[in-house]
Amino acid sequence: MAWDPEKDVIEVVRGPQKAGGAGGLYRAFGETLRGLKTTFGQLRMGVDTIQYPEQKIPVYPRFRGRHQLHRFEDSGLEKCVGCSLCAAACPADCIRVVAAENTPEHRVSAGERYAAVYEINLSRCIFCGYCEIACPFDAITMGHEYELSDANRSDLIFTKEMLLAEPIERTPLRAEGE
């Protein structure tokens, strides 16, 4: 079908061509005053600024911060068996796992294998939490820590020891109903 230019004509509605009169005065000052009303109205509301880093906003329980690896509380063995499912699930490809075999003399985890190397490159991580979902042993969870900036990229590669350790500075957790 041939293109009909008539259909594409856009009608432009313009304002009055000439300013002046009471309408003109209102347009000049009235709208400005209406805006200033909002501005001055906010003065009554008080200050909402958080004095970060002295003050922190508490996070929700399901907040996805820096990962943590876990141990069994009773035996102290690592929960992670080095199955690499987190690495498979990771869309940012930031997890590297190299497994090794437990021996009776050197038992690290509860299963046959353990993670000899477990590294997360947090400069790449997008904190999607797929690793936590993929983990068949609840060995990795997303913690609450979000203060991860560093001066050096390579310092953002977290090793197994760093992930197993309790985070030094804990982020406040939002209480029920808060």
Next chain:
Amino acid sequence: MPRPTEKLVSLTIDGNEVQAPAGMMLADAALKYGDVEIPVFCYDAKIGPPVGACRMCLVEVEGIPKLQAGCSVAVTDGMVVHTDTPTVKAAQEAVLEFILINHPLDCPVCDKGGECPLQDNAFGWGGGLSRFIEPKRHFEKPLALSPLIAIDRERCILCYRCVRYSQEVAEDDQLVLEERGADTFVTTFDGHPYVAPFSGNIVELCPVGALTSRPYRFRARPWDIEQAGSVCTLCPAQCNVSFSVRDERVLRVLGRDHEGVDDGWLCDKGRFAYQAIHVDQRITEPLMRDGGELRPVTWELAIETAAKLLSHAGAKTGALVGGETTNEEGLLLTHLVREALGSNDIDSRPGGALELELLRALNAPTLQASVPDLQYAHAVLLLDCEPVDDAPILDLRLRKGVRHHGVKLLIASSRPSALDERAAHSARFAPGCGEAFAAALGAALAGKPSASLAQAAGADADDVAALAAQLREAGEEVVILWGERLTAGPRRNEGARALLNLADELGLDGRDGGGLLEIPSGTNSRGLRELGVLPNASIGLGDAPTVGRDSQQIGEALAAGDLSALILLHSDPLLDQPSSELWQRALGKASTVIAHAAFLTPAVLEHANIVFPAESYAEKEGTVVHPDSRVQRLRRSIARQGETRAEWALLAELAALLGNDPKALTCSMVSARIFDQVPFYNGLSLDLLGGVGIRWSERQAAASFPGAPSAPFTLDPPPAASSPNGLLRLGSFRSIWASPEVEASPALAFLHPRQRVEISPADAERLGISNGEIVTVASNGDSVNGLAQIRANAPVGTVFLQSSIPQQSAALLGGPMVEVKRA
């Protein structure tokens, strides 16, 4: 039995009409022609006929009231098959639920997880829920089935694959199922470790994680690795492999099914010797001898010094080329030796040169049999070779031919063969008398008197007559699988002539499905010969302008001082050449020895001035030629380890420093030059070779193969085999495990051979030797110790020792007669 002719039948699978060859199993036909996957566990066409053990493949066939196992029903004309009806679905879910009753579901710790047919089938066809709440069966796990394989019996779903493989494919009869019903488990018959040359294949066959590789245990998950297809160059069989690579390390080797080469199997050497790529013993930086010791130096210094030493020696340089050399390296080395140094003393054949005319006749494209011919021929004659040691994968092919295609296997060898019990007839002759035996057999086939020739070969005249009768009756398609040692001894030319006469007598020239198939001593021996890496041939087996010294003469010339420098390209004369005494003298006298080696083998360790690190086969690029004339491509799978550099580039650089630049900028440039310069390779290209390679003898360009004299030849009467009077004849063999790669691989080190003395029961009794005791074998003042091994079908009067091992090698003994006594 000739190849089966394919007759097509048409059948309906899920409403689509498809054509499939009659006799094909439904599961195969549905996948290949109908694009319908019928899930299977126990069935794999390459193990042999189906057993229908797992019931996973149930389908509905119209006209049959009950569900049928798709793996065991052959397609017939007019068959109507349904694979997705509610009945079939219910059956599949029930079977999977049943199979999973005892499966531990420890997928996160299981090495198979991610590439597991049980996972895939459960995901694709399972119901997802189990009603089974009772305890599962438990076994001790993981157990070592052998030093190479771990077995986890809890995961086993009793599909019988491994047991059938052991009993019907490898025929080592070691794996069995013990107990019955739910108590059944896989084990070796009396609990001894499953050690066999092809044991690793069961790891790849297992559809669950019950059998896993111990060297690969917990190394990586399938999503951690990349597969890189290449060719294994550890033996002439050149199996197609796929390297599993993680972080630039080879972690595992898998087969890359190629019907024309390996039939989907690998030997344990090919499967596990990859470990030698990543060991500390491997040379990964240039070494130079300094104060009697090899010390690491920079590449620049090593190359400059090598160039200086070579230019000093000039035409007084010899070169020995080992079998692992690629065509490209071979071409650049010939350029270096012939053009840049002006020497013609280059050889890739151990033991001496063969007349060029005979070499052409033996390699003539019309006379070449292919590997699949071994499986479909009427008869296969093994002549002076032992497949399991020389080209292991052919052993499985021959067993398959005998078992499934009625191939008549005939064996003529000096050493007892592992295939003897499958053979229609086997004959023995004295070591080194293959030539006389071939002549005797040729005479017997022609109806001429052969008794005296048989006697000269140290063989039984009746054996010769029986073999001849079998060969004549068998049929037209006969393959002669012959070992290079037939044409390697002092009477090598006569050996070649006798073999060609034999082929002529059987009319093998130009016959489809029959011909000659050589097992050479080195992996790429065929390619190197065709490139003219020989003293008496130029590229494309053309006439050499000047004939140089062969390997034997290079040794003699070095010892005499006529040559001063020696280049060893992947070759160690103390291991590869027949006489180590000569080469000890030669290497001691040589002023310059430049070696390209991956390991410090004896000659390199003691005599090399400069050692360049050799690339491993996973690091190499280039082409190699299979003994059946298939040109195959090696692809680089990992980064070169350590300081290792590309060897073709090194050879090109050396030639350039010596003032004759071959102008090779990339390896594929050299490949293209080869395809251009070798007349019968014309038209090939790396793209054409692709992943499966091409047999050049089947192409048009094969017509430009240089002409050769045709049989029959008149033969010199062979000298009589030495008769054992109190002493024993000495025979030597190279074990499949005799290689530096096996020695360096931690997992295979337990297989690296120590000297063993194979002796017949009669001789052992006469000498008072019992199995497993240490005996001394002595000749002319030299002696070698080894463990006595009494072999039932060893010929009386002969003793066999291993060569190509670093210590106590048979090459230390002069022979031909030796004295054996208890140590």
